Amino acid sequence: MDYLPNIIFAVALILGIGFFARNVKKLSRNIKLGKDVDVSDNKGQRWKNMAKIALGQTKMVVRPIAGLMHVIVYVGFIIINIEVLEIMLDGILGTHRLFSPLGAVYDFLIGSFEILALLVIVAVVVFWIRRNIIRIQRFIKPEMKGWPKTDGNLILYIEFVLMLLFLTMNAADYQLQQLGAEHYAQAGAFPVSQFIVPLLEGLSESSLVMVERTAWWLHILGILAFLNYLYYSKHLHILLAFPNTYYGKTKPQGQFNNVASVTKEVKLMMDPDADPFAAPAEDDGAEPEKFGASDVMDLNWVQLLNAYTCTECGRCTSECPANQTGKKLSPRKIMMDTRDRLEEVGKNIDANKGEFVPDGKQLLGDYISPEELWACTTCNACVQACPVSIDPLSIIVEMRRYLVMEQSAAPMELNNMMSNIENNGAPWPYNQMDRLNWVNE
Amino acid sequence: MSEQLKVKTMQEFMAEGKQPEILFWVGSAGSYDDRAKKITRAFVKLLNKAEVDFAVLGTEESSTGDVAKRAGNEFLFQMQAMMNIELLNGYEIKRIVTCDPHSFNTIKNEYPGLGGNYDVIHHTQYLKELIDNGRLTLSGEGYKGKRITFHDPCYLGRANSVFDAPREVLAKSNAELVEMKRHKKTALCCGAGGAQMFKEPEKGDMDVNVLRTKDALETSPNIIATGCPYCNTMMTDGIKAHEKEDSVTVLDVAEVLANSQGL
Numbered sequence: 001m002d003y004l005p006n007i008i009f010a011v012a013l014i015l016g017i018g019f020f021a022r023n024v025k026k027l028s029r030n031i032k033l034g035k036d037v038d039v040s041d042n043k044g045q046r047w048k049n050m051a052k053i054a055l056g057q058t059k060m061v062v063r064p065i066a067g068l069m070h071v072i073v074y075v076g077f078i079i080i081n082i083e084v085l086e087i088m089l090d091g092i093l094g095t096h097r098l099f100s101p102l103g104a105v106y107d108f109l110i111g112s113f114e115i116l117a118l119l120v121i122v123a124v125v126v127f128w129i130r131r132n133i134i135r136i137q138r139f140i141k142p143e144m145k146g147w148p149k150t151d152g153n154l155i156l157y158i159e160f161v162l163m164l165l166f167l168t169m170n171a172a173d174y175q176l177q178q179l180g181a182e183h184y185a186q187a188g189a190f191p192v193s194q195f196i197v198p199l200l201e202g203l204s205e206s207s208l209v210m211v212e213r214t215a216w217w218l219h220i221l222g223i224l225a226f227l228n229y230l231y232y233s234k235h236l237h238i239l240l241a242f243p244n245t246y247y248g249k250t251k252p253q254g255q256f257n258n259v260a261s262v263t264k265e266v267k268l269m270m271d272p273d274a275d276p277f278a279a280p281a282e283d284d285g286a287e288p289e290k291f292g293a294s295d296v297m298d299l300n301w302v303q304l305l306n307a308y309t310c311t312e313c314g315r316c317t318s319e320c321p322a323n324q325t326g327k328k329l330s331p332r333k334i335m336m337d338t339r340d341r342l343e344e345v346g347k348n349i350d351a352n353k354g355e356f357v358p359d360g361k362q363l364l365g366d367y368i369s370p371e372e373l374w375a376c377t378t379c380n381a382c383v384q385a386c387p388v389s390i391d392p393l394s395i396i397v398e399m400r401r402y403l404v405m406e407q408s409a410a411p412m413e414l415n416n417m418m419s420n421i422e423n424n425g426a427p428w429p430y431n432q433m434d435r436l437n438w439v440n441e
Numbered sequence: 442m443s444e445q446l447k448v449k450t451m452q453e454f455m456a457e458g459k460q461p462e463i464l465f466w467v468g469s470a471g472s473y474d475d476r477a478k479k480i481t482r483a484f485v486k487l488l489n490k491a492e493v494d495f496a497v498l499g500t501e502e503s504s505t506g507d508v509a510k511r512a513g514n515e516f517l518f519q520m521q522a523m524m525n526i527e528l529l530n531g532y533e534i535k536r537i538v539t540c541d542p543h544s545f546n547t548i549k550n551e552y553p554g555l556g557g558n559y560d561v562i563h564h565t566q567y568l569k570e571l572i573d574n575g576r577l578t579l580s581g582e583g584y585k586g587k588r589i590t591f592h593d594p595c596y597l598g599r600a601n602s603v604f605d606a607p608r609e610v611l612a613k614s615n616a617e618l619v620e621m622k623r624h625k626k627t628a629l630c631c632g633a634g635g636a637q638m639f640k641e642p643e644k645g646d647m648d649v650n651v652l653r654t655k656d657a658l659e660t661s662p663n664i665i666a667t668g669c670p671y672c673n674t675m676m677t678d679g680i681k682a683h684e685k686e687d688s689v690t691v692l693d694v695a696e697v698l699a700n701s702q703g704l
Contacts, residue, residue, distance in 0.1 A: 254600025255550035259515045263555065266519040292513065321630040321653075326646030375643040378511050378635030379595040384626055400513030413640040414512050421517055425503030426469040427639055436499040438471070438478040439448045439485075 009091035009220075016224030023231040027308060030346040034301030042250040049389065054245040059387040063315070066130075069123040073159070076120040077238065080166070083113050087220050097173075100187030110188035114170060117163040118192045124160045128153065138314030141323075143333040148312055151233050158229070162222050169215035171196035172208050181205050237311035241388040244309040247302045248389025253380040256397055261289045262405075292401025295362040296342045299398060306390040307339035316382035316392055322375040329375035331382035331392035337367035338395060364399055373399050374411055446485045450499040451532050461496035463567070464534045466548065468541035469504050470670035476677065477540075477670035483699040484540055484564050490704060491577040495538075501528055507547040512636035519555065522547070526557035540564045540695065542597035542669045543634075549601070563597055565607035565668050565694045572613060583701030584616035590662040591618065591694075592653065592676060593628035594669035607668045607694045614701035619660040629653045631667075631675035638671050654679025658689065665691045 039046075052058045057074060061067030086099045100106050131139045131152060139152070171193035176184035190197075200208060230236050237244075268274050293299050296307075316331035317323050323330050341363045349356050364370075376396045383391050403409045410418070417427045425432045454461050465488070470477040488495050506521030529537075537559045539545050549561035562570075571577035589611055597603045604625045611618055623629050632642070632649025642648055654676055657665045665676050676691045692700070 252546075252550050252601050254546040254596050256510060258519065258551060258554045262515045262519050266516065266523060269520070270523055291515065319627070321632060321649045322643070322645070324629075325632075325642075325649050325652055327643045329643070371643055374640070375645075376635050377595070377630045377632060377637050377649065379630035380599045381595075381627070381630065384599055397511070397513065401515055402513075404513035405516060410512060410514075411640050414636055417636070417639040418509055418512065418514050418517055421504045421506070421509055421521065425521070426473060427504060427508055428469065428473055430473045432503065433500050435467070435472045435502055436448075436450070436497070438467075438481050439446055441478060441482075 003094070006092060006094045012221060012224060013088065013091070016221075016227060020227050020231075023228070026346060026350075027231060027236075029349075030342050031301050031304045031308065033297050033342070033345065034299050034304040035297075037300035037302055039247050039302060045250045046246045046248075049248060049250070050242055050246040053248075053387070053389060054241045057387075062385075062387075065126075066313075069126050072116075072119045072123045073127075076116040076123075076163075079116055080113050080120075082109065083166070084220070084223060087216070091220060096183050097185070097187050100185065106187060107189040110170070111191050114167065114190060114192035117166050121160060121163045124156050124163070128156045128160075131156075138318040138332075141314060141317060141330060141332070143330055143336055144312070144314070148234065148336070151235075152312065154229075155233060155235050158222065158226050162219060162226070165215045165219040165222065167193045167196060169212055169219060172200060172212035172215065175200050175203075176205065176208050176212060179205055179208070181209070234310065234312045237309050237388055240305065240309040244305055245389045247305060249383070249391055249394075253383055256394075259291065259401070262291065290402070291405035292403070293395070293398040294364040294402045294406070296338060296345055297356075298402070299338070299395060303391070303395055303398070304338070304342055306392075306395075307335050307342060309388055310335040310339065310390055311388075312336060313387065315385040315387065316390070319381040319385040321377055321379060321381065327372075327375040328369065329372040331396075334368060334372070334392045334395055335390060338363060341367050364402065368399065370403060370409065373403065376400075446482060447489050448485060449496055451496045451501065451534075452499070454496050455532065460533065462494045463496075463536045463538050464529075464532075465495050465497050466505075466537050466539035466541070466544050467497055467502060468539055468544045468670070471540055472502070474670060474674070476673060480540055480670060480673065480693040480695055483693065483704070484568075484695040486699050486704040487568060487571070487577060487695060487702075490702070491571045493571070493576070498528065505544045505547050507543045508636050508639065510547065510551070511634070518547075518551075522552055522555050522557070526552060526555055529557060529559065534559055536560045536562075538562050538564055538567045540668070540670065540693065542594040542600075543671070546596040546600055563603055563606065563668065565597075565610050566603060568610045568695065568698060569606045572610065579613055579698075579702060581702065583614040584664070584697065587616045587663040588619050588661065589614070589616040589664045589666050589697065590621055590657050590660040591624070592621070592631065592657060592665060592667040592672055593625055594667060594672045595628070595630050595634050597668055598628055599626055607666070610694050610698055611666055614697050616664070616697070616701075619662060621656045621660055623656060629656060631669075631672040631679075633671035633675045638674070648679075648682070650675035650679040651682045654683055654685075658683060658685060662689060664697065665689060666694055666697050667691065668694050 057071050060070050089098050090096060130136050170190050173184060174190045174193060175197050177186050200211065290298060296304060312332060314332050320329060320331050345356060348359055373396055378393060380393060383393055420427050420429050424430060467481055471481040503525060504521050505525060506518035509521065510518035537548060542563060545561055545563045548557065548559065568577065572579065591607055591611060593604065608618060629652065630649060631653050657676065667673055667676060673691055673693055680686050680689050680691060
């Protein structure tokens with residue numbers, strides 16, 4: 001017996017999965033560059049969120065057309081993976097259609113994979129039309145020029161080709177079954193690929209085998225290639241949506257975190273017994289903590305996970321009041337910038353033997369401008385819109401904190417407002433003694 | 442000028458050795474802003490009518506620090522919060538009502554982490570409660586035949602999922618409620634949140650409040666109701682931008698209810 005194909009297959013599989021595992025390790029290292037944050041609370045709610053939002057796609061279907069199409073591709077992706085399992089086992093064991101002894105169940109499975117494959121093709125075509133012909137607003141925003149646009153289309157092409165290969169493979173197989181070819185026992189139902197069969201009419205048995213094998217190999221190698229493309233694309237959401245919805249915010253959207261290091265200092269300031277001239281209690285030589293975020297390492301790891309999870313759908317941006325009125329702010333861009341900067345930092349670490357060497361760049365200024373940050377109304381529309389629980393607002397606020405507390409770089413009117421609060425306990429310059437005047441007016 | 446409101450401060454309650462049913466957190470806008478003061482007065486008229494034994498902090502009240510926090514000044518926020526918490530805890534305050542969704546949000550959600558734990562409700566929720574338990578009795582035709590559309594304040598609606606209370610209270614005015622295309626969870630911001638109220642907007646092609654008022658005007662309302670002093674200002678300015686100030690009025694939910702009762 002000839003074991004060469006099995007060996008080639010096993011090597012391809014090991015390489016494909018091995019390379020992917022390497023990138024997953026890098027991904028996880030980069031995410032861990034973020035600060036620690038306690039997400040051990042509300043476990044029940046978190047599992048529920050993951051089940052509803054990621055598994056159940058509840059927020060996708062808020063927009064019915066895109067939602068329905070996405071559910072098709074998503075279900076197709078998950079279910080057709082059962083077929084990928086068979087293909088992998090066939091590849092390793094040198095068998096053909098290993099699961100076919102399941103009989104009627106197998107027929108049903110293959111039949112439904114085919115229907116799903118066709119639906120996926122339809123959905124992918126609709127997606128492509130929305131991006132390239134209808135040019136839906138959110139897909140043609142400034143941050144979607146160049147690579148993000150190509151990336152989005154490439155993913156659609158890959159999915160289209162993979163599904164077509166799957167159907168071609170089945171069509172050739174079906175034809176071979178009809179011809180009674182060796183190794184091609186009657187198995188499966190082919191509700192879709194039977195319509196491709198006429199195109200194969202007249203091909204010899206060996207040519208058909210060739211078509212079937214080529215499609216089979218390209219399909220599985222394509223899947224391995226796609227798996228490895230994920231890390232370099234916006235498409236990681238197919239994996240990260242699950243942890244991301246789990247770690248997503250479980251508190252009311254309006255609740256911002258209270259910065260613990262600030263609490264410590266404010267308590268000290270307000271403590272009447274504190275000696276203002278006392279030396280710091282524990283001078284361990286550590287640098288004083290930086291307030292807010294000017295770079296990705298100042299964000300917490302959930303925010304960095306958010307950045308890798310973003311698939312650039314732009315629902316956040318299309319709901320953003322600032323963006324709708326022509327301001328520069330785009331919540332999607334905040335996430336894309338965070339991810340791009342994090343990747344840059346990751347490459348820097350790779351190039352410098354595991355140590356980050358300052359590169360004179362940072363997230364603030366080099367990627368995200370203060371103008372974008374100050375345009376935010378903190379309305380939470382972006383957070384509400386995200387189908388995978390990303391929170392761009394928390395990053396915006398963290399960066400405002402840096403601008404205000406580390407750099408005193410708030411817009412002048414806001415500085416006036418804040419000094420009013422400091423001086424007379426209201427954002428306007430009115431006397432606190434006049435607070436009750438409304439009673440007698 | 443107008444009839445005398447019955448308003449007692451916490452200091453007065455203390456002097457009498459009594460506790461109020463509820464503390465009314467007036468907020469900076471409600472205390473100083475000319476338009477918002479009318480909302481404060483309307484709400485107090487309703488509290489007086491329902492004979493609620495409420496208190497205000499008066500000159501002891503200070504900014505919640507909310508707007509400083511949204512602007513990124515966590516220091517100033519926590520200073521304000523801790524001062525207020527000291528005061529509120531000193532008075533042993535249990536329950537707080539406010540007409541300002543921003544105060545509502547920060548006291549309800551952000552003060553507990555700093556030692557301030559209170560049952561905080563928005564005035565529309567309190568009005569609903571007073572109506573439901575029969576303390577606030579309503580009569581008359583009210584706004585029958587008028588169309589009202591409700592603009593959800595971000596920090597009441599999306600941020601804290603309070604959608605029904607303001608609508609139920611508005612319905613008591615007998616007006617016809619019409620919804621904007623974007624409402625509840627998908628409502629568009631008025632443009633004032635996140636400290637925008639206190640600064641000029643960044644360069645763009647439109648102001649947010651003008652866009653939001655457009656949403657509202659599409660429902661051909663007689664009244665645009667809201668539940669936030671900042672939204673009120675923004676929507677009022679928006680109406681002017683659309684030159685509709687003669688045919689459309691912007692009112693707070695409390696004002697709608699008070700007006701409908703001839704208060």
